[in-house]
Amino acid sequence: MKQKLITLGLIVAMLISVIYVAPVQAAEADDDSEIITCKVIIYEYPTEPTEISAARATSTKSASKTVVFQNANGDVLWQVTLDATFRYNGSTSVCTAANASTQTFSSSWKTRVSSCSKSQNRAYASAYGNRYSVKGKLLETVTQNVTLTCSKTGAIS
Structure with a gap:
């Protein structure tokens, strides 16, 4: 049970980091094309x-x-x-x-x-x-x- 909670926590953390990183990467790409x-x-x-x-x-x-x-x-x-x-x-x-x-x-x-x-x-x-x-x-x-x-x-x- 403890291992399932840790795995679930890691998956949630990875999803959150992907959500927050994507807009920054998009902003960087937009800067290059002005x-x-x-x-x-x-x-x-x-x-x-x-x-x-x-x-x-x-x-x-x-x-x-x-x-x-x-x-x-x-x-x-x-x-x-x-x-x-x-x-x-x-x-x-x-x-x-x-x-x-x-x-x-x-x-x-x-x-x-x-x-x-x-x-x-x-x-x-x-x-x-x-x-x-x-x-x-x-x-x-x-x-x-x-x-x-x-x-x-x-x-x-």
Whole structure:
């Protein structure tokens, strides 16, 4: 009788462990198959001319470019934003400041800006996002480069 109770107890314990393990394994499998899309948003913030000279007025323009990463359901996972300020006067333009940041909206993603710089009339940023499983295993790394450029007439691209 005692042996039958032990056997029955073991069978019940095995059934319970199978019931609790199956959802975790299914969640892990779902993590591996996530589809990511991204979209780019550019904002411009023009200001009034800052310097008046006999030849040309110098204007300042600030702009922001955001790349948003989404899953197949349209949920935003993370984004990287590059903010830059430019001076232009019709014959030249120069980037005077650049700043980059990331924002994470999903607990399975960790993001970081790896570099941010400015050169002539361009601002550059590079960022990456690492996606982790529920158990903390690295599943993928996505790198995104962002560039903002200002033409000599103040057109942002």
